[in-house]
Amino acid sequence: MSEVITPKVNIVAAPDGYSQPGFFAASLEKAVGLARKNSIWPLPFATSCCGIEFMAMMAPHYDLGRFGSERLSFSPRQADLLMVMGTIAKKMGPIVRKVYEQMAEPKWVLAMGACASSGGIFDMYSVLQGIDKIIPVDVYVPGCPPRPEQVIDGIMLIQDMVGKETFRRRQSQEYKDLMTKYGMENQ
Amino acid sequence: MAENTLLNTINEKLKAKFSDAIISAEQNYDFPVFIIRRENLFDVVKFLKEDSEMGFEFLTTLCGLHYPDNKGQELGVMYQLHNMPKNWRIRLKTFFPIADPEVPTLTSLFSSANWQERQEYDFFGIIFKGHPNLKRILNMDEMNYHPMRKEYPLEDGTRTDKNDSMFGR
Numbered sequence A: 001m002s003e004v005i006t007p008k009v010n011i012v013a014a015p016d017g018y019s020q021p022g023f024f025a026a027s028l029e030k031a032v033g034l035a036r037k038n039s040i041w042p043l044p045f046a047t048s049c050c051g052i053e054f055m056a057m058m059a060p061h062y063d064l065g066r067f068g069s070e071r072l073s074f075s076p077r078q079a080d081l082l083m084v085m086g087t088i089a090k091k092m093g094p095i096v097r098k099v100y101e102q103m104a105e106p107k108w109v110l111a112m113g114a115c116a117s118s119g120g121i122f123d124m125y126s127v128l129q130g131i132d133k134i135i136p137v138d139v140y141v142p143g144c145p146p147r148p149e150q151v152i153d154g155i156m157l158i159q160d161m162v163g164k165e166t167f168r169r170r171q172s173q174e175y176k177d178l179m180t181k182y183g184m185e186n187q
Numbered sequence B: 001m002a003e004n005t006l007l008n009t010i011n012e013k014l015k016a017k018f019s020d021a022i023i024s025a026e027q028n029y030d031f032p033v034f035i036i037r038r039e040n041l042f043d044v045v046k047f048l049k050e051d052s053e054m055g056f057e058f059l060t061t062l063c064g065l066h067y068p069d070n071k072g073q074e075l076g077v078m079y080q081l082h083n084m085p086k087n088w089r090i091r092l093k094t095f096f097p098i099a100d101p102e103v104p105t106l107t108s109l110f111s112s113a114n115w116q117e118r119q120e121y122d123f124f125g126i127i128f129k130g131h132p133n134l135k136r137i138l139n140m141d142e143m144n145y146h147p148m149r150k151e152y153p154l155e156d157g158t159r160t161d162k163n164d165s166m167f168g169r
Helices: A030-039 A047-059 A094-103 A113-118 A146-165 A174-181 B002-017 B038-050 B113-124
Strands: A017-020 A021-026 A042-046 A079-084 A108-112 A139-141 B020-027 B030-035 B058-068 B075-083 B088-096 B102-103 B126-128
Touching: A021 A030, A021 A079, A021 B075, A030 A047, A042 A094, A047 A079, A047 A113, A047 A146, A047 B113, A047 B126, A079 A094, A079 A113, A108 A113, A108 A146, A113 A139, A139 A146, B002 B030, B002 B038, B002 B075, B030 B038, B038 B075, B038 B088, B038 B102, B058 B088, B058 B113, B088 B102
Parallel strands: A042 A079, A079 A108, A108 A139, B030 B088, B102 B126
Antiparallel strands: A017 A021, B020 B030, B058 B075, B075 B088
């Protein structure tokens, strides 16, 4: 008889807490962070070649599903992470901003590639010189375009931030000041 | 039809009809190029389109020109016309001062001129007189200059990550 094959499935470990028979006590913040970081819904805002690398990253070979992010949200209202991938023309700027404003808190932004991060090779009148001119960015992934591994690395950095997110950070003065700097009201 | 023959045929036709409208006529590689006075431009194009022998019924493209050193003739427009049955192609150019950037619109002759003229307005600030909808087409509406004019720098002034010392400048 053949051996029973147990599937190799990794399940995230429980947060630090106090466990006795019948109960488990942990910080709610950490438990929520754990749930959030392993079920991030990204909104792909793909405008050019970085979008192609992103598609490779979502496909089975690299498989972002392993990180709990296989469900893309094409509605900003349900998305947790805005992924801006590609050149953003100045004319496109207000649209990126509107998408960001429509996302519900808490929200994160990842700028993928040289163009989204700094304008890249397009140092010219028509291109926004980095999306951080109009919206706050959490993680920049350099490259032209970055390889899928690099983007996964960026997503893991986002996951780290999401896991450590405290309930009060978005109410903090620092966060409000950041939003004011970008001319946005804190929701 | 040999290249120079086409140039001469059209040149003679235009000379007969618009005696002083043609500033120059020459062969640039495989293109006959005519420089036309701005005042006669519309009539010349209309004649070239509607004359049964000429029959240039297709406006291939048009584009703005800016030569800052040609004082009094800084701006210009280039038109490419095509006679499809005979496969004749010609180029027309017209020049005018940057302080008075007006040319007649060709929208009443070629519908395709509508968007092309808007583009040249957007990038060069050329006013196409009589155009039905002369507003920016590619750049954002808030842009307050015409970026293809050569007095403006190519690079964006808001760029912050470029340190000149790293680029040997």
